[in-house]
Amino acid sequence: MDIRTNPAFLRGMTTSRRDALKLAGMSAAALALAACGVEGKKAEAPKKDAVADFWAGKKQNGTLRFANWPLYIDKDGKDYPSLKMFEQDKGIKVSYTEAIQDNGSWFGKIQPQLAAGTDIGFDLMVMTNGNQLQRALSLGYLAPLDHSKLPNFAANAAQKVKNPAWDPNNTFTIPWTLGVTGIAYNPEFVDEVTSMNDLWNPKYKGKVGMMIDAQEIANFGMFALGIDPEKSKEADWRKAAAKLQEQRDAGLVRKYYENDYIDALVRGDIWITMAWSGDVFQQITEGKNLKFVVPQEGATIWSDNMCIPKTAQNPVDALALMDYVYQPKIATMLVEYINYITPVPATKDLVLADAAKAEGEDKEFLEQLASSPLIYPSEADLAKMRGYLMLDSKTDQLFESIFQPVTQG
Amino acid sequence: MKRLTPYLLILPGGLWLAIFLVVPMVFMASVSTQEGNVVDGFAQTFNFANYTNTLALFQTQFLRSVGYGLAGTLIAIALAYPIAYWIAFRGGARKSTYLLLVLLPFFVSFVLRTVSWKFLLADEGIVLAPLKSLGVLPEDFHVLQTTVAVVGGLVYNYLPFMILPIYVALERVDPRSVEAAQDLYATRSAAFRKIVLPLSLPGVFAGVLMTFVPMTADYVNAGILGGPQNTMIGNIIQTKYLINNDYPSAAALSFTLMAAMLVGIFAYAKALGTENVLEAAAR
Numbered sequence: 167m168d169i170r171t172n173p174a175f176l177r178g179m180t181t182s183r184r185d186a187l188k189l190a191g192m193s194a195a196a197l198a199l200a201a202c203g204v205e206g207k208k209a210e211a212p213k214k215d216a217v218a219d220f221w222a223g224k225k226q227n228g229t230l231r232f233a234n235w236p237l238y239i240d241k242d243g244k245d246y247p248s249l250k251m252f253e254q255d256k257g258i259k260v261s262y263t264e265a266i267q268d269n270g271s272w273f274g275k276i277q278p279q280l281a282a283g284t285d286i287g288f289d290l291m292v293m294t295n296g297n298q299l300q301r302a303l304s305l306g307y308l309a310p311l312d313h314s315k316l317p318n319f320a321a322n323a324a325q326k327v328k329n330p331a332w333d334p335n336n337t338f339t340i341p342w343t344l345g346v347t348g349i350a351y352n353p354e355f356v357d358e359v360t361s362m363n364d365l366w367n368p369k370y371k372g373k374v375g376m377m378i379d380a381q382e383i384a385n386f387g388m389f390a391l392g393i394d395p396e397k398s399k400e401a402d403w404r405k406a407a408a409k410l411q412e413q414r415d416a417g418l419v420r421k422y423y424e425n426d427y428i429d430a431l432v433r434g435d436i437w438i439t440m441a442w443s444g445d446v447f448q449q450i451t452e453g454k455n456l457k458f459v460v461p462q463e464g465a466t467i468w469s470d471n472m473c474i475p476k477t478a479q480n481p482v483d484a485l486a487l488m489d490y491v492y493q494p495k496i497a498t499m500l501v502e503y504i505n506y507i508t509p510v511p512a513t514k515d516l517v518l519a520d521a522a523k524a525e526g527e528d529k530e531f532l533e534q535l536a537s538s539p540l541i542y543p544s545e546a547d548l549a550k551m552r553g554y555l556m557l558d559s560k561t562d563q564l565f566e567s568i569f570q571p572v573t574q575g
Numbered sequence: 576m577k578r579l580t581p582y583l584l585i586l587p588g589g590l591w592l593a594i595f596l597v598v599p600m601v602f603m604a605s606v607s608t609q610e611g612n613v614v615d616g617f618a619q620t621f622n623f624a625n626y627t628n629t630l631a632l633f634q635t636q637f638l639r640s641v642g643y644g645l646a647g648t649l650i651a652i653a654l655a656y657p658i659a660y661w662i663a664f665r666g667g668a669r670k671s672t673y674l675l676l677v678l679l680p681f682f683v684s685f686v687l688r689t690v691s692w693k694f695l696l697a698d699e700g701i702v703l704a705p706l707k708s709l710g711v712l713p714e715d716f717h718v719l720q721t722t723v724a725v726v727g728g729l730v731y732n733y734l735p736f737m738i739l740p741i742y743v744a745l746e747r748v749d750p751r752s753v754e755a756a757q758d759l760y761a762t763r764s765a766a767f768r769k770i771v772l773p774l775s776l777p778g779v780f781a782g783v784l785m786t787f788v789p790m791t792a793d794y795v796n797a798g799i800l801g802g803p804q805n806t807m808i809g810n811i812i813q814t815k816y817l818i819n820n821d822y823p824s825a826a827a828l829s830f831t832l833m834a835a836m837l838v839g840i841f842a843y844a845k846a847l848g849t850e851n852v853l854e855a856a857a858r
Contacts (some may be wrong), residue, residue, distance in 0.1 A: 270817040277613070277820075290692045301820070304614045372715065380818075414803055421802045426693075434699040435719055559614035566819050574806045574814060575635070 182435045193403045217310045221481070230258050230483040233272075233288040235470070236372030238342070240503035248499045252490050268424075273298035276475065279403055280307040285477050290484035292342045292470050295332050296381055296554055297562060299339070299360040301469065304559060308338040314338070315485050318492035327469065327509045328546060332556050339471035340488055343500075344507040346543065346551060347382055347466040349430060350441030350458045362390040364412050364438060368553075372514065374413070375430060378422035380569040381554045382466065383410060386440060387569075389463040389552075396552050400561075410572045419515040422573040431456065443507035443540040451505075451515065452533055458518045458540055460547045467551040469509075502532065514542055582657060587827050607826035617823060625827040633811050633828065640808040641835070643722075644791030647729035648737075652779060653728065655737035659778075662738075663745035674742070677735050689728055689799045696800075720802025728796035733789060737782040745771070745777025780847060788836050808832055 232303075239262065240248050249260045265288070266272045271563050272293070276286045280302075289559040293299040302308055314322065318342050327341045351359050356370065365374055365386070377383050380460055385395045387406030398406075413419055428445045430436045432454055474484045490496060497510035498517055521532035535541055543551075557565050607625055612618035630637070662673045680688060696718045706712045718724050748771055756766040784842055794809030801807075808828065815825035 273820070274817055297818075372717070419803050424798075426799075429693065430697075433694070433697040435697055437716070539746055561614040563612060563819070563821065570814065570819075573801070573803075574811060 192463050210216075214215040217312050219310045220476070224482050226258065226482045226486065227480045228258055228483070230260045230290060230480050230487055231288045232260055232262045232484075232487065233291040234262065234342075235292060236264040238264070238269060238292070238504060240499045242396050248491065248496050251266070251496065254486060256486050256490065258486060260487070265286070268297040269294050269296055273301065276307075280305070280475060280477060283477060286475050287478055288475065289478040289480040290472060290474055290487060292472055293339075294470050295330070295339075295468055297557065299301075299473075300557060300562075301331065301559070302473075303338060308474055309476045309478060309481055310337055311340070311474070311488075312485060315482075315487045316492070318489045322492045322494055322510045322512055324509055324511045331553060333471075339473045340492075341469040341473050342491075342507060343466075343470040343504055344467060346443040346507065346540070346547075347377070347385070347440060347459065347468065348443065348458055348460045349438060349465075350428075350456055351438040352431065352434070352455065353457055354455060355437040359438065359457070359459050360462055362386065362461045364461075364533065365398045365440070366390065366416075366418065368416065368418070370438050371416070371418050373435075373437040374418045374419055375436040375441075376413075376419050376421075376573075377425045377427065377440045378424055378573045380566050380573070382440065383422070384565070384569050385466045385552065386410075389465070390462065392463065393466075394552060395555050397464075398555060399435060399570075403565060407568045407572055410490045410569070414572060414575070419458075439470065444504070447505050447535075447538055447540040451534055460539075460543070460550055462550070464550045464552055467545075467548075467553060470506075471565070480516065501541065504534065505535065505541065507543065511542070577661060603826045606822050607830055609823045611823075613820035613822075622823070626825050626831060629828050630823050630831055636806055636808045636811050637832070637835070639806070640791045640832075641839075643726055643729060643797075643807065644787050646726050647733065647790045648783055648787040650726070650730045651734055651737040652782065655734060655741055656775075656779070658737050659741035659745055663742055663748075664750075674739075677738050679775065681735065685732060686795060686799075689732065689795055692724070692731075692800060694730060695726065712766065718815060722806070725797050725805045725807075726813040728800045729790045729793060732793075732796065733786040734787075736785040740781035741778040742784065744775040744781075748774045776847070777804060780844070783822060783843070784840060788840070791836065792832060 193515070212435075239246050246260075246262055249262055253259055276291075280287045291401075293302065313336070321334075323340070325346065329335055333339050349359055349362075349365065357371070364370075365376070376386070384403060384406055387410040388395045388398055388402060390409055391402075391405055393402045393406065421430070423430065423439070425442075425445075427439050428438070428449065429440060431439050431441070432449060441458060443458060446456055449456050450458075472488050474481050475490075478484055491500060492510060494510055494512040494516055497508050498513040498520070501508040501510075501513050502517060502520065517532055517536040521529050524532055539547060555565070556570060600807065601691050605619065606617070608619065608621045608623055609617040610620045610622045610625075610728065658677070660678075662670055666673050693698060697703070698717045698719070699707075703712065703716065703718065707714060707716065708757040718727075752774075753766050753769050756770050757763070791807075792809050794807055794813050797810050798803050798813075812828050812832075815821045
């Protein structure tokens with residue numbers, strides 16, 4: 167597989183690039199925010215006929231503006247094969263932009279327009295099920311989905327992605343991909359890891375990476391204490407923060423990383439770290455000697471979700487794409503490039519079928535993909551996984567004020 | 576018409592400042608005393624406790640930032656002065672080439688330059704790995720995620736801002752005044768101390784203004800090169816603003832930082848005996 171077509175190689179470059187893009191985008195976002203005013207308005211309880219109300223009179227316009235993260239869709243040279251097929255099948259022209267570098271600055275950019283009820287320039291966007299998406303939901307910024315237009319989602323989506331706690335009945339979102347936050351380590355320096363406690367092991371002093379994101383690190387603190395994060399309360403958060411502070415005070419933590427932990431792990435700055443499944447899978451397929459585990463105490467499962475801003479100009483077209491990517495054939499094209507967990511389990515057989523047809527390194531790569539627990543996690547692992555805690559606007563501030571002193575003290 | 580000309584000339588710059596500096600500042604000043612959250616909205620309650628609360632909570636990061644800014648500025652002076660001196664007095668015909676070399680790093684993005692340090696200084700990277708295998712450094716020695724890395728990054732990124740004003744000041748020193756001093760039996764070092772150094776101080780002052788302020792407010796270097804003990808106030812403001820959407824706290828912290836810097840700079844100007852800070856900086 168050459169460099170041009172090897173998605174793993176391209177993805178391998180994302181971390182530093184994302185980093186750079188993010189920092190560069192920040193000043194722009196800050197300016198946009200400064201001008202935005204600071205109105206907030208809680209969404210009213212969804213009305214029963216909200217779906218019918220929103221979609222009444224909306225028609226397919228033949229164009230779609232899609233905002234996604236860098237290197238998060240199959241690409242061939244300058245083309246996006248799956249989007250090309252969509253354009254041919256549905257007659258909808260897609261303008262695809264890698265506009266989102268991280269949830270924080272993205273929410274900062276779109277919030278003023280959504281608060282003012284004006285177009286954000288996109289009809290479809292992908293956001294992680296964290297605080298920002300929660301805020302967008304509470305503020306009523308998203309269009310309720312018309313599930314009668316999502317038959318492929320109903321038929322092909324994995325049971326585990328349907329009806330998530332933070333968006334009951336997938337009222338506003340359906341997943342683009344999913345990922346697991348577990349532990350990655352370099353077996354050259356670290357003995358076999360099975361437990362969260364290995365992140366607290368004094369043997370790895372100064373060689374442990376943790377994540378700076380409050381929800382990510384909070385979950386790990388709670389797993390280590392045997393607390394179920396989805397059911398946790400303030401007292402649990404304080405206990406978890408104390409546990410994490412203990413790890414920090416002992417000098418174990420090298421740094422609280424954003425998405426640059428993977429470079430640090432590959433370069434040897436750290437030996438063991440909190441990590442996202444897809445990043446590690448890509449490094450392993452590039453031949454790096456790394457391991458990823460779902461610790462016995464549990465791990466975090468998250469999803470990046472497609473959603474339609476309520477001010478979208480072409481919502482019908484957006485809904486069409488949301489359903490289109492849930493066809494196993496299309497989902498297979500996506501997972502073979504993206505290397506994160508696909509919400510369509512039927513893709514596994516199709517990846518294997520592709521592997522049977524392929525040769526050499528391609529074949530090896532696809533076989534690895536189909537058999538990897540990082541892409542198709544086992545039922546036993548899935549049973550141990552928990553989502554992020556759902557926070558409302560009040561507890562949100564409390565939660566962050568408990569965990570940020572650990573990461574930014 | 577003739578009398579209007581100067582005003583017309585400052586109009587574009589004046590408007591620029593009014594629109595992009597004054598208006599956002601007024602807006603942020605208003606935000607800094609509001610209360611609320613992004614979902615329920617923020618209301619103006621003239622809650623000045625935002626200032627005292629955030630200062631109490633983040634005084635460590637505040638002091639750390641000022642410390643890093645001071646350390647970085649002093650190192651920058653120590654490095655920049657000899658370079659500027661050499662270019663000004665020994666640069667000869669190639670002066671502009673040397674100045675271009677000083678500015679060359681600016682042709683590459685600030686963030687990319689800083690990120691490249693991560694590769695240079697990696698624990699098993701091209702600098703440290705050979706030294707470790709030679710036994711010069713212990714196995715667990717590292718530079719990244721230390722104060723040295725952050726202050727080093729600050730100095731590296733802002734050094735040209737120190738070199739240029741010092742160079743300009745030194746360039747203006749009339750070599751004949753040094754010759755005159757030597758004619759009057761001053762030694763070379765006395766001539767430097769009594770003539771060159773005092774004449775170059777306004778350049779140093781301008782350099783301090785242009786490096787200390789951005790260094791103290793910087794968040795990129797601590798974010799990329801720093802570790803758990805290196806969080807600067809800029810990182811806190813960034814988190815408050817973009818991650819927590821806690822605009823009032825972020826705004827209050829920004830204003831506290833700005834006020835502290837203004838006080839510091841004026842105190843420094845006074846101590847230096849400069850009559851007029853801005854005039855000195857402009858020279």
